[in-house]
Amino acid sequence: MIPSSLIERAGLDPARIAQHVRHGLEGADDGELYLEYKQAEMLVFDNGRLKQATFDTAQGFGLRAVKGEAVGYAHASDVSEAALIRAADAVRAVKSGHTGRYSEAPPRSNVRLYGDENPLGTPEFEVKARLLETIDAYARAKDPRVRQVSASLAASWQVIEILRPDGETYRDVRPMVRVNVSVVAGDGDRQETGGHGYGGREGYAKFIESGAWQGAVDEAVRQALVNLESVPAPAGEMDVVLGAGWPGVMLHEAVGHGLEGDFNRKKTSAFAGLLGQRVAAKGVTVVDDGTINARRGSLSIDDEGTPTNKTVLIEDGMLVGYMQDRQNARLMGMTPTGNGRRESYAHVPMPRMTNTYMLAGDRDPAEIIASVKNGLYAVNFGGGQVDITSGKYVFQCTEAYKIEDGKVTAPVKGAMLIGNGPTDLNRISMIGNDLELDTGIGTCGKNGQGVPVGVGQPTLRIDRITVGGTG
Numbered sequence: 001m002i003p004s005s006l007i008e009r010a011g012l013d014p015a016r017i018a019q020h021v022r023h024g025l026e027g028a029d030d031g032e033l034y035l036e037y038k039q040a041e042m043l044v045f046d047n048g049r050l051k052q053a054t055f056d057t058a059q060g061f062g063l064r065a066v067k068g069e070a071v072g073y074a075h076a077s078d079v080s081e082a083a084l085i086r087a088a089d090a091v092r093a094v095k096s097g098h099t100g101r102y103s104e105a106p107p108r109s110n111v112r113l114y115g116d117e118n119p120l121g122t123p124e125f126e127v128k129a130r131l132l133e134t135i136d137a138y139a140r141a142k143d144p145r146v147r148q149v150s151a152s153l154a155a156s157w158q159v160i161e162i163l164r165p166d167g168e169t170y171r172d173v174r175p176m177v178r179v180n181v182s183v184v185a186g187d188g189d190r191q192e193t194g195g196h197g198y199g200g201r202e203g204y205a206k207f208i209e210s211g212a213w214q215g216a217v218d219e220a221v222r223q224a225l226v227n228l229e230s231v232p233a234p235a236g237e238m239d240v241v242l243g244a245g246w247p248g249v250m251l252h253e254a255v256g257h258g259l260e261g262d263f264n265r266k267k268t269s270a271f272a273g274l275l276g277q278r279v280a281a282k283g284v285t286v287v288d289d290g291t292i293n294a295r296r297g298s299l300s301i302d303d304e305g306t307p308t309n310k311t312v313l314i315e316d317g318m319l320v321g322y323m324q325d326r327q328n329a330r331l332m333g334m335t336p337t338g339n340g341r342r343e344s345y346a347h348v349p350m351p352r353m354t355n356t357y358m359l360a361g362d363r364d365p366a367e368i369i370a371s372v373k374n375g376l377y378a379v380n381f382g383g384g385q386v387d388i389t390s391g392k393y394v395f396q397c398t399e400a401y402k403i404e405d406g407k408v409t410a411p412v413k414g415a416m417l418i419g420n421g422p423t424d425l426n427r428i429s430m431i432g433n434d435l436e437l438d439t440g441i442g443t444c445g446k447n448g449q450g451v452p453v454g455v456g457q458p459t460l461r462i463d464r465i466t467v468g469g470t471g
Helices: 014-024 081-091 125-142 210-228 248-259 261-265 326-332 365-370 421-425
Strands: 030-046 049-067 070-076 146-163 169-187 190-200 236-242 286-289 310-315 355-358 374-386 392-404 407-413 416-420 428-431 442-446 449-457 460-468
Touching: 014 030, 014 049, 014 081, 014 146, 030 125, 030 326, 049 081, 049 125, 070 081, 125 146, 125 169, 125 210, 169 210, 190 210, 210 392, 210 407, 248 261, 248 286, 248 310, 248 355, 248 374, 248 392, 248 416, 248 421, 248 442, 248 449, 261 326, 365 407, 416 421
Parallel strands: 236 374, 355 449
Antiparallel strands: 030 049, 030 146, 049 070, 146 169, 169 190, 236 460, 286 310, 286 355, 374 392, 392 407, 392 416, 416 460, 428 460, 442 449
16 A cells, blocks of 8 residues: 655655745746656456466656747656655756746646546466467357457556645556457468457446446457458548547547647647637537546646646537646646656656547438448547648548448458548538547557557448548
């Protein structure tokens, strides 16, 4: 069990540590001491055997001094007074830009979006290993064409503590679990893959129930068998229907990053300077919501101590907000939104998404598909690339189908969506009433840092997207 204070856990005197923090941040506009203790495990069952079983414990601190646009940051895995003294001397080197007034501390919140339970303790290791073996056997019994199965369980338990030079302290205990299943199905010389994962900020109990993992295996096998029947994807400009849920990852990448405060302050985003202007078709409302209970992207407080929010970014097509950390909000004259996030104590916080999704419209998904004469129905996505400044993106479809005369027909292989996020927001012509969030699998990368996120959307029709195909 972790003591109430990570400073005390390290055997340090809180009063002396606070003194060193004040020394390091003297003359700064903002900053904090961020302490972290984290346990993590991963079990991987691959090709009929337990291939990986890892357990890791990490701890450390990061000390940040913010002066104007400049940031001084020092971190160490050695949580000791000597290391903190060295860090305080290092961050004091950032001298320029001080405004003469230290920023007020983040407001307090009693909201708890998840419990303190450490998922690594229950169930026992042997139970987890047997479960993975059972998943493997179940997948292979589903269909004789299943040739390979990989299943994994991953969990972490993170305790963070934030100490500010004004004496305010913030603490959060963050559990995380993820289950993933992938399969390879084959028919003759042809092989195709399918996968499904799920998770959230709670213990293992709900995620390892038979109904949960069997559903994941069923979905992974279904995808692989569908892809076995796929034909080369058509190429050219066509109307595209995006499925509900995980396809929101395209919204996250092609639009969400462009609405983060740092890109807009530096005017490197395609959305810079457009607050109050129309940036999307009427009916399009996009929010970032870190307050959904137990979701993978949710946080009770962000990594600066600010409570997370439900932040409206685009409302009925109008750009109304950005996601902000403390530094960029101050420099832009705005309010922090609880989006200051970091991968670990070794990283500086920056504006990052939490759970980003588009709200539902009023159209029936079947009506949306029926409206397309010849197009593409994209249900699942793999990797993608986005240029923040131009908004251009390329996304790979891992499950997609032809739409012919308003009906979903043959599955296709190798489809790539190529477009421009800001442009395509204005090409959304129909919004479904079936909003779904993803199943709890997203990780977002930015500037070399990865953090857990959520995505979501209803079924959407977007007119005239370029599809790169193999047919």
